[in-house]
Amino acid sequence: MTLTGQSLIGAASVNGANGAFHGVNARTGEALEPAFGGATANDLERACALAEAAFDTFRETSLEARAVFLETIGQQIESIGDELIERCMTETGLPRARLEGERGRTIGQLKLFAAVLRQGDYVDARIDPAQPERKPMPRVDLRLRNIALGPVAVFGASNFPLAFSVAGGDTASALAAGCPVVVKAHSAHPGTSELVGRAIQRAVAQCGMPEGVFSLLFDSGIDIGRALVADRRIKAVGFTGSRAAGVALMKIANAREEPIPVYAEMSAINPVVLLPHALAARGEQIARQFAAALTLGAGQFCTNPGLVLAVDGEALRAFERAASAVLSDAAAQTMLTPGIHANFCAGVERLAHAPQVERVGSGAQGGAYDAQAALFATGAQTFLANPALRDEVFGPASLIVRCQDLNELHEVLKSIEGQLTVSVHLEAADHDASRTLLPTLERKAGRVLANGFGTGVEVGHAMVHGGPFPATSDARTTSVGSRAIERFLRPVSYQDWPDDLLPLALRHGNPAQLARRVDGAIRHEDKQHG
Structure with a gap:
């Protein structure tokens, strides 16, 4: 594939007009072609507007449809073949074996979250059926599920150009949760980022997802990244990088009229x-x-x-x-x-x-x-x-x-x-x-x-890749493993809603066939109480 140096905004490819930069050969320091155009404020506006427009549709796609979407992203990344590995080797100086392993991990993360979706436990459906005869006060009918937070900004990491970048763990878990993603590519590996971004763009089209589900912006400086965190339509941020940069993004997020969570992995000496x-x-x-x-x-x-x-x-x-x-x-x-x-x-x-x-x-x-x-x-x-x-x-x-x-x-x-x-x-x-x-x-x-060392982070259900500040900005979460999806969810409770207006996960008869907590007990099916 010929690299263009363009940002990917929804289904479109856009020439950035806000300055330009080149990738660099990590071994020689020489500039690599092509030049990548920095996104403009208008590009950012368009990406965030598309993400907001896509949100309500995307978050209510079926669990199976989103699982297939994540698997399709993995297939599209794999189909790039050696071109991805060779460009990444040039931009990062990392050896072939390391990057081939990292590509496998990236695809594996997407498959993991596809499995999480099919299992459906993350929805955490809970039902407290009405008890109209209860004394001294009747109990209302209460039902709860987790829903997606909203569009998420993801910042690519320098040290994992595949597994923590454009289609990395933050993107995979946010998409699994039902959140559209706007990625700010890392300037250290822009060619790698474009190749992976176009793979996601193809998967969006192939699976019939709303185009605003994914955008990729290049930044010739730091202004677009800062503006992305400040944009009112962004509801959470995933970041891996330096302590100074992570704290700067946290300050921007906290200073907003509506503060939002920043899930930043920053500094550790382990x-x-x-x-x-x-x-x-x-x-x-x-x-x-x-x-x-x-x-x-x-x-x-x-x-x-x-x-x-x-x-x-x-x-x-x-x-x-x-x-x-x-x-x-x-x-x-x-x-x-x-x-x-x-x-x-x-x-x-x-x-x-x-x-x-x-x-x-x-x-x-x-x-x-x-x-x-x-x-x-x-x-x-x-x-x-x-x-x-x-x-x-x-x-x-x-x-x-x-x-x-x-x-x-x-x-x-x-x-x-x-x-x-x-x-x-x-x-x-x-x-x-x-x-x-x-x-x-x-x-x-x-x-x-x-009797081990922290290098080597298993992608699974019991992994925690997080920790107290400054290791991360929120010690309650993990950026690796199936629990990473929890960062991009929030609970909503439904009181006394008619059954046909409830989301499928909470309707009588359990049409979504999810494990649900009914009156505190986990059940896979409950025809009588809902």
């Missing part, structure tokens, strides 16, 4: 706790696994292990030596953009020059935009006294905190901000210490791991 018996028994093995997790994908994962906590001693120093040895042989890898590379280098320099912080390991050097892994260490009291040491360095860099004992380690854990993950490496003899730490771990992270 501590790894090495308990004494585990460290003594298999410290070198853990060190090899840690180094592999740290350098995976050039460290550009939001679950990258950026902090290690352990009690100081010979076992920890042996861990440091083993990790350093592995890192010294780790090839430098191209980072997603020259800008991300520059920020990584600046973060490493800050750690290198921080008082009482020592470098204990470095990776191999590479090309102009390649990340050289870096491992540092400091004492617990230094860490506690310097809040800047808790800042995320996006890339393959990590800081080891040497603690005097488990009490000091616990103090360090209590001092950190919210995280996506916390990992604990333990043996049976460490269980008592683990029990002591677990309540703090639960308060600090959305996912707590035993």
Whole structure:
């Protein structure tokens, strides 16, 4: 397919007239063709107007129709073939195997939400039948279901150009909920975004969905993204990116006449706790696994292990030596953009020059935009006294905190901000210490791991990819897994409505054949009470 550099507004392709930008070859820094035109205020107006016009029709499409729509998007993405992988490799520097796996995950997410729709539990249909004879007061007939919030703005992520971008988890879950989506493409991979956007556009047409169900806007700066969040027709935002950008969008959303939720995944250093018996028994093995997790994908994962906590001693120093040895042989890898590379280098320099912080390991050097892994260490009291040491360095860099004992380690854990993950490496003899730490771990992270690392986020029903601020803007939600649909829903209660005016999910006889909670008990069918 020939890339055009156009925004996709409903069924139309539009040349943006608000400045222009190019994708960049991540390995060389060279501009890629074509130029992408920035969307104008009129383009934004048209996309949001179409989304609003599509909303009431789209949200009441049958669960099966929406499931087929999501599956069709996946089929259309797959049909792009190698062209998608090759363009994405050029724009991001990510290897073929990684991107082929990410494409599979993207399609898998769409299939997951198709299954969620067919099961129908997310509707959460509840019925409290009328009790006109109840004393001293009759009970009215009350019925409840979840409905879609409204049009959703989705911001593509730099580090997952497929699975967290145009057709990623935010888009898939919002569409599953019945929300039209307006995507602001990430400028780091515009060609990849256009290819996927056109796949969704084809699926909209093939499935006969209202054209406003999907639009894709390119932004030559930040004005269109900000205006999208401020637009009165947008009812929620999905975002993955930096803390500064996420907080800026939250402020815009909260300052609106009608504030809206922003589901932002922003910043995490994902501590790894090495308990004494585990460290003594298999410290070198853990060190090899840690180094592999740290350098995976050039460290550009939001679950990258950026902090290690352990009690100081010979076992920890042996861990440091083993990790350093592995890192010294780790090839430098191209980072997603020259800008991300520059920020990584600046973060490493800050750690290198921080008082009482020592470098204990470095990776191999590479090309102009390649990340050289870096491992540092400091004492617990230094860490506690310097809040800047808790800042995320996006890339393959990590800081080891040497603690005097488990009490000091616990103090360090209590001092950190919210995280996506916390990992604990333990043996049976460490269980008592683990029990002591677990309540703090639960308060600090959305996912707590035993004997593993946070990299590798399973897309399923029990996954939580979220956590207390600043990991995310709302710790009650997840951006990965089937529960992600809940972000884009709200409950509505219907009192004493005639049966033929009720939505199918709540009518007598259960024509939608959903599991429903009737008088508090879950039933799959109830002819008598509704």
